[in-house]
Each structure stands twice: as structure tokens, then as C-alpha cells.
Amino acid sequence: MLVAKLTGNYQTKLFLSLFIKNKLMKVEIITIGDELLIGQIVDTNSSQIGEILNDFGLEVSMTTSIHDDHDQIIQSISEAEKRADIILITGGLGPTKDDITKKALCDYFNCSLVENESVKNNVKGLLKKLDIPFNSLNAGQYMVPEKCIVLPNKIGTAPGMLFEKDNKIFISMPGVPKEMYDLMNSEVLPFLKKKNVSRKSIFHKKILLSGISESSLSEKIESWETSLPSYIKLAYLPNPERMCLRLSAYGDDKAKLKTEVSRQVEKLKKIVPEYIFGYDEDNMAGVVGKLLMKKNTTVGVAESCTGGNIAHFFTSNSGSSDYFKGGVVSYTNEIKKEVLGVKKETLDKYTVVSREVSIEMAEGAKRLLSTDYAISTTGFVGPTGGTKDIPMGTVWIAVAGKRGSVAKKFIFTMDRKRNIVRASQAAINMLRLFIISEIK
Amino acid sequence: MLVAKLTGNYQTKLFLSLFIKNKLMKVEIITIGDELLIGQIVDTNSSQIGEILNDFGLEVSMTTSIHDDHDQIIQSISEAEKRADIILITGGLGPTKDDITKKALCDYFNCSLVENESVKNNVKGLLKKLDIPFNSLNAGQYMVPEKCIVLPNKIGTAPGMLFEKDNKIFISMPGVPKEMYDLMNSEVLPFLKKKNVSRKSIFHKKILLSGISESSLSEKIESWETSLPSYIKLAYLPNPERMCLRLSAYGDDKAKLKTEVSRQVEKLKKIVPEYIFGYDEDNMAGVVGKLLMKKNTTVGVAESCTGGNIAHFFTSNSGSSDYFKGGVVSYTNEIKKEVLGVKKETLDKYTVVSREVSIEMAEGAKRLLSTDYAISTTGFVGPTGGTKDIPMGTVWIAVAGKRGSVAKKFIFTMDRKRNIVRASQAAINMLRLFIISEIK
Numbered sequence: 001m002l003v004a005k006l007t008g009n010y011q012t013k014l015f016l017s018l019f020i021k022n023k024l025m026k027v028e029i030i031t032i033g034d035e036l037l038i039g040q041i042v043d044t045n046s047s048q049i050g051e052i053l054n055d056f057g058l059e060v061s062m063t064t065s066i067h068d069d070h071d072q073i074i075q076s077i078s079e080a081e082k083r084a085d086i087i088l089i090t091g092g093l094g095p096t097k098d099d100i101t102k103k104a105l106c107d108y109f110n111c112s113l114v115e116n117e118s119v120k121n122n123v124k125g126l127l128k129k130l131d132i133p134f135n136s137l138n139a140g141q142y143m144v145p146e147k148c149i150v151l152p153n154k155i156g157t158a159p160g161m162l163f164e165k166d167n168k169i170f171i172s173m174p175g176v177p178k179e180m181y182d183l184m185n186s187e188v189l190p191f192l193k194k195k196n197v198s199r200k201s202i203f204h205k206k207i208l209l210s211g212i213s214e215s216s217l218s219e220k221i222e223s224w225e226t227s228l229p230s231y232i233k234l235a236y237l238p239n240p241e242r243m244c245l246r247l248s249a250y251g252d253d254k255a256k257l258k259t260e261v262s263r264q265v266e267k268l269k270k271i272v273p274e275y276i277f278g279y280d281e282d283n284m285a286g287v288v289g290k291l292l293m294k295k296n297t298t299v300g301v302a303e304s305c306t307g308g309n310i311a312h313f314f315t316s317n318s319g320s321s322d323y324f325k326g327g328v329v330s331y332t333n334e335i336k337k338e339v340l341g342v343k344k345e346t347l348d349k350y351t352v353v354s355r356e357v358s359i360e361m362a363e364g365a366k367r368l369l370s371t372d373y374a375i376s377t378t379g380f381v382g383p384t385g386g387t388k389d390i391p392m393g394t395v396w397i398a399v400a401g402k403r404g405s406v407a408k409k410f411i412f413t414m415d416r417k418r419n420i421v422r423a424s425q426a427a428i429n430m431l432r433l434f435i436i437s438e439i440k
Numbered sequence: 441m442l443v444a445k446l447t448g449n450y451q452t453k454l455f456l457s458l459f460i461k462n463k464l465m466k467v468e469i470i471t472i473g474d475e476l477l478i479g480q481i482v483d484t485n486s487s488q489i490g491e492i493l494n495d496f497g498l499e500v501s502m503t504t505s506i507h508d509d510h511d512q513i514i515q516s517i518s519e520a521e522k523r524a525d526i527i528l529i530t531g532g533l534g535p536t537k538d539d540i541t542k543k544a545l546c547d548y549f550n551c552s553l554v555e556n557e558s559v560k561n562n563v564k565g566l567l568k569k570l571d572i573p574f575n576s577l578n579a580g581q582y583m584v585p586e587k588c589i590v591l592p593n594k595i596g597t598a599p600g601m602l603f604e605k606d607n608k609i610f611i612s613m614p615g616v617p618k619e620m621y622d623l624m625n626s627e628v629l630p631f632l633k634k635k636n637v638s639r640k641s642i643f644h645k646k647i648l649l650s651g652i653s654e655s656s657l658s659e660k661i662e663s664w665e666t667s668l669p670s671y672i673k674l675a676y677l678p679n680p681e682r683m684c685l686r687l688s689a690y691g692d693d694k695a696k697l698k699t700e701v702s703r704q705v706e707k708l709k710k711i712v713p714e715y716i717f718g719y720d721e722d723n724m725a726g727v728v729g730k731l732l733m734k735k736n737t738t739v740g741v742a743e744s745c746t747g748g749n750i751a752h753f754f755t756s757n758s759g760s761s762d763y764f765k766g767g768v769v770s771y772t773n774e775i776k777k778e779v780l781g782v783k784k785e786t787l788d789k790y791t792v793v794s795r796e797v798s799i800e801m802a803e804g805a806k807r808l809l810s811t812d813y814a815i816s817t818t819g820f821v822g823p824t825g826g827t828k829d830i831p832m833g834t835v836w837i838a839v840a841g842k843r844g845s846v847a848k849k850f851i852f853t854m855d856r857k858r859n860i861v862r863a864s865q866a867a868i869n870m871l872r873l874f875i876i877s878e879i880k
Contacts, residue, residue, distance in 0.1 A: 039491025051479025307755025315747025
């Protein structure tokens, strides 16, 4: 079947390369923390590391989550060592008593804790910066197992610790996701590159879409999907903020994989152009921000039901002050009237959740903040609110621009928090389409 | 040591109960799916099962995630069988080719796949309901290992499958979270209850704190922590929004555990009263909202560097319209002047990131929105911004109330997104302390 699909030298070459897998190093992840096993915390580190290594060209063969328990840590590492070549460990490195990973590592690699000068300086520097008085517990933070190579943690006090034994690599990292993420990219990957571990070529491309459901999208792109070459895998990765399609190409020649993936993306763009707003790590507000800057224009917001979240999405992007001037969160009719200038008659005649009020809010914000564009939202995001005529989940969104305003009604059917996110993204997407329509 | 700590009949009783622990069944979870190991999907099933069993009185000792790989499945089950008494498995039960859990189970328990009437009827019924034409793949779905007890899946096509061998229990469930969840509650727990597996009572209490670092907190509470009875475990669970201490009491009498935990919480409240803002699922904005409602007062915000996130935190709580009236996001000096009424002289004399400007912003918002209180933020959250005198990360936060205003300078040293979260929480916490000080 597979072979039948493949034609031509190039594809055959890629096809064959799929079978070099067995040469690959085996990687296992061990995440440590009681909270992971009683359902207090979801283990996001394992999947994050899996994703990073996958992009790097290594595949995780197994992940294990265990308790903050000295003996279990040692048992798990020794079992992982039997199966894998690279063992990545997260968790249990904080200053507090429930963290005992370091002692277990000392016993496993049979060495003792010693003070480390560079870690000491880092800990003291961070505490100073944070204006936190140094205490005895911090002293423990710059003790590391004698046999480890320290991997500096630039944003936290607990360093990464690397051990090598019988051609196997063991790396212990903090459980704080951000710190683990930084260490993976700044220390672990460069180390593995230097080590020349055998990898396969993988190329991922994420296509970000908005304004379409998973099922109707997959219906629209079905023939494109089935026509994908066998070495390119498609994954649907939706979340409340956006729909994401990920193409993953596996082969031996990254450049060629890139070329073929771009070719497929171009095909896709022809099928669903209006829904694609960005790629890879883009976010909707940042993409719209670039559009605004390109036209040297600015935006403001008037938020009722989204309660400041649209402003938050814009201002989460560094440099947003170049195009985002500000906004008004009008959670009461008084503020809609007195600050945004919504007419009392409009509120009385059409009620607060209406096309008319959303437009007066957007135009009011545009005037008050003297911006080129303004976005407004008014609605019921739940769980309470809603009337006989205007059901819970109803949100009116308006965009005001230089050449008039548009408004649209949406119905969101999830919980309050996700409805707020969806309404915010829908609003920013409306501005995106509004600006694009002006350009045309 | 342990015994020395414990005195009195009651504690001794609880103390003894600790040693019934070894009677406790060991539970392990195995989640199956390639997507879990390349970072495409986060394994929420493990933590979900962990939470369900924890409430039920069983503790998960370890979780493992593996590939859709026949041999790896068999190896993992046999390794788990060596360690545990109950092995719960999810994933790999779909109709598609990469799902091979059932075949592996047959080989492990050495039996063959047989057609199951009840599963057949369930599959056909569901397909009919969903109006999906029956195909050969579906036929595979009602074949089950001969030696298993079928656990009916009411909302999906793949049934749960239960095996017993040498007094050990093996249960395979679908990977679809909702289906796993239903099976756990409708079939697995009742079965374990019927089996009379020995359980312990567990009681958890989370104490939420703000405005204190993990290390200085643990120093302040060290003597309290070390004096905790041995059957109560303490865990530090910090995140950018707040610090969390979790007390977990293990014993045989839930009521008594609750009493003792409350006693310990009362002790803790005497040591760090000002930092504790809530418990369990509370959030800072919701807690402050309750304070405001109790006094029948309202709040508004004037946000510069937090860019709408404080408003978002308030309005994420259902019912927030009772106390949160609205806010102004003033990302430019013009809006600070024209909308909030900050004086040009103040901006010129003290610069925008200053005590004086933060106070004029808060008082301006209080006036404009006619609220009882207002919170303001102005600062540099990074990665750009900052001056020689006012370093990146500096944020001035002000609270305006009926009896005057207060302002405080903070330095946040993380990335932009987390600095925004921390500044927002610090600001809401400042209002909390401000209101409390008024009550006194």
C-alpha cells in the first residue's frame, strides 16, 4: 500500500529513510512529583519535552511519572537505564523539604553534594534581583552532586544537572515548565548536537485558522488530506483560541521536506484562504498588530462581556504599544453611556446585547481613544445571563473603521472562560477580515 | 523519631493506621498512544484517573505512557504487574490500524478475540444514532479477548475490558477522556468497591498565598512544617498566579483527618496571616470580589502595563458584574491624560512609571467610573522598555479608596506574560490588604 503510493526516486529515498529508525537513540522521560499522581497537576512537561525532541529528530520511547520518593526515583532511573540511552528527568529540585531528587541522584551516581560556585552566584543574583532575603534553604540550592555537569538555569534557582555513565546520558531539570523549556533549548539540545546523537529529519509546519469548526474544516480539506504523500502526517490540534493543523514530514533531507510541505500549504491556502490567519507560533492579536503597523494605524477596544481580555490579548505581544492605544471595559450601562457615549435611547430600544449598542460602543471607543479602528463586544458569556429572546452565549461584536462600522452576532456554547477566549478571538479576527477587505 | 512525635490515643490510632498502608493496593496507570510521546497531546487521563482514585482512597504509585506498539505494551504490562496490584490502561482501542492494544492483551493473557453480543449491539446502535454507515473496521470493534469481562461503554464504541490474574486486576479503557471518565465512575469504582480493596481515607486542603516567595515562606513556617503529624504531608505548589500549600492527611477516619487539618490550618494562619488569601479552588479576584460585595462596594481599574489583565481576572468570575464596574486600559500618555485626567505636569516631572502617576491614574479611574475603589498599574513588563533609573520589570501599583490612596513599587523579573500575571495579582492583592486594613 505504502509503496504503491510512492513514485519517483526522491519519494522512494524519503520512504526508505523511514526505516533507519532503529539506529535512533532511545529516550525516556521521568517526571517526579506527588502532585502528578493525585491529579493535582497535569504533566505538561512530558509532552513539551516530547515535542521539542520530536522537532530535534529524536523520539521519546516512554515517559514515567513517579512520587517524590527517594527509593522510587532510584528504581525508576535504573529501570529506564536498562531500556534507554538518554534519560531526562524533571521535578523535585525546589528548595523545600518535599524535593528529594538531588539526594537520590547522589545515591544513584554514588557521590556527594558539593557547593557549586556558579550556581551560588546565580541563586544570590536572582534573590537580590527579586529583593528576597537569603535564607538557609537557599544555601541548599547551590549544592549539586559532585559527579554532575551543571547546566545553568538563567531564570530560576535550580540548575540542570547532567550525568554520563556507560555511554548513557542522564539529565535532571527543574519541574517548573518555563525553566525546563529554557534548559532544553539553551543547554540540552546543544549538548546532544555536540554529542552527535543520530537523528532523523523531521519538519513541522503549523497552519493556524479561525472561524471554522473542526468537522467542517476536515470536510472542506478531505481530498487535500487524502492526497498528502505518505511521509507527511496531518494532525488537528484545536484549542479555544484557534484551530491548528500541523503537517509533519519525516525523511532524510530537511530541505526537501520543507519544499514539499510548503507546496502542500500553498494547496491548502487555495481551499480555505479566509480562515488561515497565521503559522507556527503566531497569535491572532500579534498578526493583526502587524497588519495595523503595516498601514501605520492604531486600534482601541470597548469591551463588555470579554471584560478586558481583548486588550489583554493585544498587550501580551511585545511592542503592542506601537498599534494598541487602549480601551474601555464597560461592565455597566452607566459606563457605556457616560464613558463611551452609547445613547440611552439605543439601550432602551434595542437592549444592551444588540447590534446597535455594539456599534455605538465601537464608534464611541474609536472617538474617545482617537484610534483608526475600534472593536467592541457585548453579550452573555454565561453561566448566568440571557433572556427569552437573547439566549445565554449570545455575543454581538462590532468593528468601527474609517469607512463605517460592521457588527455580527455570535453564539458561544462553552463555559464562561472559554466563551470569553472565543469571543475575544472572534472579535480580533473580525478586525483582521475588515482590514483585509479594505486593502482589496 | 516518628513515634516520639506522636502522643495521645487518637494520634496513635492514626499513626498505627499508617502501617496498614502496606496492605493498600498499589495502582499503576499505563496510557497508550504515539501522540502522547511526540507532544501532540497532553496526557490528561493519568491525572484524571489519579484524582478519581485519590478521592476513592487509593493512591496511584506510578504512571507510564508508551507507543501504540505491541511489544512495548506487553513489556509495560508485565513490568507493572511486578510492581502493582491494579493496572489501569487507557488508549489504543479505536477502530484504526494503529490501535493494537486488544491484540496485545490477547497475547498477554493468552487467549483469542471473540465476538461479543452486547458490544455488537452497542456499536451498531451508536452508529445508527450517529447515522454513520457500518464498515469492516467497525466489525473489529465488537471483538474482545475471550478471557475479559466486558465493561459496557455507554457513550462510545470501545468497551472497557477487565482481567483478573493471580489476585491482580487489569482494566483496559478507551483513551477518549470522556469515555474513560464515565467507565471509571460507572464500572471501575463499583467493581473495586465490590472487591473490597483496602482503601485509606485521604483529605486534602489547599491554602493559597500571595506576596511571598517559596523560600521565605518555607523559612517562616519551618517549625510549623516540622511539627506536622507524620500522617499529614505538605506540598508546595507555586504558579505565577499564587503560592499554594497543600496539606494531605492520610488515615482511617476522614472526619478526624478533617479536624486535624483544620487545626493545622488555624496554626498556619497565626504565622502568616497577611499572605493567605484563600483556600482550595479560590482565585484572588473572586476572593476580593466577595470582600467588595460584603461591604456593598465596587471597584474599577486603570491599567497601563497589565493591559486589561486585571479586568480580565475580575470578569473571569461569574457574578463579577455585582462589584466590578469597568476599567480603562491606558496604553498611551494621551489616554492617561484625556480619559483618566492624569496631569501633564505629573507625567513631565515624575515620568510615566512613578508613584505619582499611578496614584493619579487610580484616582482618575475611581472618579470616571464612580466606584468605591480603583486599582492602577504603570510600568515596564518587558522585554523592552525601562530606563537607567527605572529598570525593566519595574511596576508601580496604586489603590484608591474612600480614605485616600496608597502606591507601591514592585520589580518583576520573569518574561512579559508572567510579569503581567504577577503584576495583576499583586495589584488585586493590594486592594485586598487595603480593604482589610479599613475593616480593622
